[in-house]
Amino acid sequence: MALNFEAQLMSDLLARHMHAANLTAEQAVQTKQLRSRLRVRIVSGNERERGIEQIFAKTLGHLIFTNESLRQEVLDDFLLSEEFRNVREIPCHSTSLCVEEAFYWFLSTRDNLPKDIMTIANDEVMKELMTLIASSGERWFHTRLAIAFNGRSHFSISSNNAGAPLLYAAAKRQLIAGPVSPEIVSILMKSVEDFANGNSEGPEDSVSGSGKVRKALQTLGLI
Amino acid sequence: MSIDFPKIKSDWLGFGVGMDMPWDGKNGFVVSENGSVDVAEGMKKFFKLHDSDFNYSFLSYQPRGRGRLDAKRYREAFARFRSFAPTTGAFALHHTILNMGSTQSYPWQLVADFTNELIEEFAFDWVNEDLGIWSIDGKSLPYPLAPLLDHTGLRSCIENIARYLGALKAPLLVEFPGFSEGSNVVHGKMHAYEYFAEIAARTGCAVTLDTGHLISYQWFRGKRGDELFDELDLLPLEHCFEIHLSGCQIVKERFFDFHHGVIMDEQIELLKILLDRCPNAKAVTYEDPRFVNSGELIKKSLPNFQRLRETIQNASKMKRGVATWH
Numbered sequence: 001m002a003l004n005f006e007a008q009l010m011s012d013l014l015a016r017h018m019h020a021a022n023l024t025a026e027q028a029v030q031t032k033q034l035r036s037r038l039r040v041r042i043v044s045g046n047e048r049e050r051g052i053e054q055i056f057a058k059t060l061g062h063l064i065f066t067n068e069s070l071r072q073e074v075l076d077d078f079l080l081s082e083e084f085r086n087v088r089e090i091p092c093h094s095t096s097l098c099v100e101e102a103f104y105w106f107l108s109t110r111d112n113l114p115k116d117i118m119t120i121a122n123d124e125v126m127k128e129l130m131t132l133i134a135s136s137g138e139r140w141f142h143t144r145l146a147i148a149f150n151g152r153s154h155f156s157i158s159s160n161n162a163g164a165p166l167l168y169a170a171a172k173r174q175l176i177a178g179p180v181s182p183e184i185v186s187i188l189m190k191s192v193e194d195f196a197n198g199n200s201e202g203p204e205d206s207v208s209g210s211g212k213v214r215k216a217l218q219t220l221g222l223i
Numbered sequence: 224m225s226i227d228f229p230k231i232k233s234d235w236l237g238f239g240v241g242m243d244m245p246w247d248g249k250n251g252f253v254v255s256e257n258g259s260v261d262v263a264e265g266m267k268k269f270f271k272l273h274d275s276d277f278n279y280s281f282l283s284y285q286p287r288g289r290g291r292l293d294a295k296r297y298r299e300a301f302a303r304f305r306s307f308a309p310t311t312g313a314f315a316l317h318h319t320i321l322n323m324g325s326t327q328s329y330p331w332q333l334v335a336d337f338t339n340e341l342i343e344e345f346a347f348d349w350v351n352e353d354l355g356i357w358s359i360d361g362k363s364l365p366y367p368l369a370p371l372l373d374h375t376g377l378r379s380c381i382e383n384i385a386r387y388l389g390a391l392k393a394p395l396l397v398e399f400p401g402f403s404e405g406s407n408v409v410h411g412k413m414h415a416y417e418y419f420a421e422i423a424a425r426t427g428c429a430v431t432l433d434t435g436h437l438i439s440y441q442w443f444r445g446k447r448g449d450e451l452f453d454e455l456d457l458l459p460l461e462h463c464f465e466i467h468l469s470g471c472q473i474v475k476e477r478f479f480d481f482h483h484g485v486i487m488d489e490q491i492e493l494l495k496i497l498l499d500r501c502p503n504a505k506a507v508t509y510e511d512p513r514f515v516n517s518g519e520l521i522k523k524s525l526p527n528f529q530r531l532r533e534t535i536q537n538a539s540k541m542k543r544g545v546a547t548w549h
Contacts, residue, residue: 005371005410006327010359027408034408037365048247049289088361091292091320091334096361098289136290 013038014079016072042099043075052078055100055128059107059121066114074113078106098141100128105144119161126156126168127177133170150191153222157185172221183213191223224427228464228503229313229349229394235542236312236506238535239279241467242266243482243511244304246287252300260300262307268518270307276532279506280308281315281351292333294340301345313348313506315396316341321387323397324355324370326379335390342393351396351431351465354380354419369400372411372418384426396465397422398431399458402443404477415440416457423459430459432497433467433510434490435480442478451489452496463501466494468531469510470524484513484520486527491534498538507535 013035045051052075053060063071078084083106088096097105104125108118129147133139133154139147147156153171157180160166165185169176217223244251253261282304287296305314320334338350355367370376387395399419402409423430437458441451468490470483486509498504509531513521520528 004326005375006325006356006359009408010362027410030404031408034365034368038362041365048245085360089289090286090358090361090363091330091337094291132289136288138290140289140291 011080014042014084016076016079039079042079052099052103056103056121056124059117059124062114062117062120070112074107074110078103081106083109094140094142096142097144098129098132100125100132101141101143101145116161122158123166126158127175130154130156130168130170130175130177134173134175137173148188148192149195150188150223151195152191155188155222157188169222174221176220176222181213183210184217187214187217187223224424226423226427226429226462226503227388227394228429229315229396231313231348231505233312234505235539237278237539238276238532239281239312239506239508240273240277240309240512241281241283241317241469241508241510242304242308243283243285244300245285251285252287252303260303262303265514265516265518267307268516269512269514269520270309270518272518274309277309277509278311279313279315279348280310281317281508282308283317284319286320292337294337294344297341298344301341305345314345315349315351316345316347316393318350318352319357319367321350321352321383322355322357323352323383323387324368324376324380324400325358325383326371326375327359329383331383331386332390335387339390339392342391347393349394349396349429349464350391351398353398353400353433353436354384354422355400366403366407367400368408369402369415370418372409372413372415374413376411377413377418377421380422381425384422384428388426388428395428396431397426397428398433398467399436399440401433401436401480402439403435403480404439404443407443409443414454414457416454420457420459423462428462429464429503430462431465431467432458432463432501433469434493434497435467435469435471435487437493438471438487438489439478439480442473452493455496455500460497460501461503463497463504465506465508466497466501466504467508467510468494470513482511484511484524486524486531488527491527491530494531494534498534507531507538 013031040046041049041051043051044053060071063074083102086096087099087102104121107113107121139154145156147154153169155167155169158166158168160179165180165182167176167178167180167184246252246254248254250263253263282301290296318338322329341347353367354370356370357367358364370380384397438451441453446453468486469480470485471478471480471487471490472485494507513524515521
């Protein structure tokens, strides 16, 4: 499908090199500052927002370790990717992935990246998404990641390289992240089920696990 | 077609001030650790020092973080602004997400609903926005671009404005866009003044003329000196309700709309011409004054701030039939 002028312009502004096929020489000069500021905001961030480089510092650091040019290639390709094009920053975030998750899924489509890169990227994207939720108190963006809600907290369970469960959560306006026991996973999953069944204030014995663990989770705002 | 002007209490609002309100904790809104919101101290002091200068004000909408559009998140902040800003004559909202220059499909109803919630809460006397492309594919741009100066752009602008005119619960002032150097991509061959007049005539919208934006367009077209004031009759002068002045500067033969508070001589000359020729102009807004922490204007801005104030005082007298311009 042919892009309209605006969409084509956006592609030109995001391209690493200014080929700007549809721009006149004069327009290309006019766009120089705009282009620089737009790319910098998304990739490097500004005083108000962090960019991809900060949010995925470890992931990109790992790419540098492997191949410096690969890191730059990934960033450049992301800005022109379908994943980024579908991001809607304003005014309807709720229907689109946020830019952080779009970058995560973009990475998952690449077949020339180190094997373990998605584990690192998953850790960074989950921490970022939970931070976003914690700071606003709600999940305002669409997501394809498994983020559950139990009426009190948003959380996601991943696993580390050894297969042990890792928790990422937004509770009481704070990010909570780290390894957890299978017992905690079980309590959290049951809390989602209870919430879905309208039983969020259910009796303590409705969940498995010791009272001490449950109390700790309540204190943290996780259940 | 009648023109949808703001309904104000008096025939002449005079001098007002418009403030950009970023959430950066320095120049706009300040959010404390406990989540309460306030206006930056320097701005409060500025308002107090200039209490007798300004009769009305607007604040410029800046998104509070990246969350969904939710008027509740702005209530406390806007109320704080209103409690310090001059609002005797009027209180208005300068918007930044109407995106009226876009040729793309856009969830305008979401924006209109959100804006109406703010209008209901704060009784804004009008809503204003530069006619421009503020975002593309849902990504905000560092500066708004001028609309596409061709028939596609014209048609989209008319449709977008007509929609908002029908949906918003306050009058809409459509502002002539800027063509500042380094921040624009001009596409299309239509004359921007005629283009803007066509839109005003077809939609019946009231308009804002920004002196820096008008000069930037003529500068972009290669005009210099008195030629910068050429062709003003092509503009929809009868539709003009408000005139803006923000700090502009020419650097190395390039025109910049810096919003740094220092008004150029040419802007004041243009203001005088516009006040003469715009029969329905009732408000002159100084946008984004720059001040130090004590609230005093930066020194560089003082000479032309004084001239601006005198020009408006003369205009006020003239409106009352007790003075002439020159």
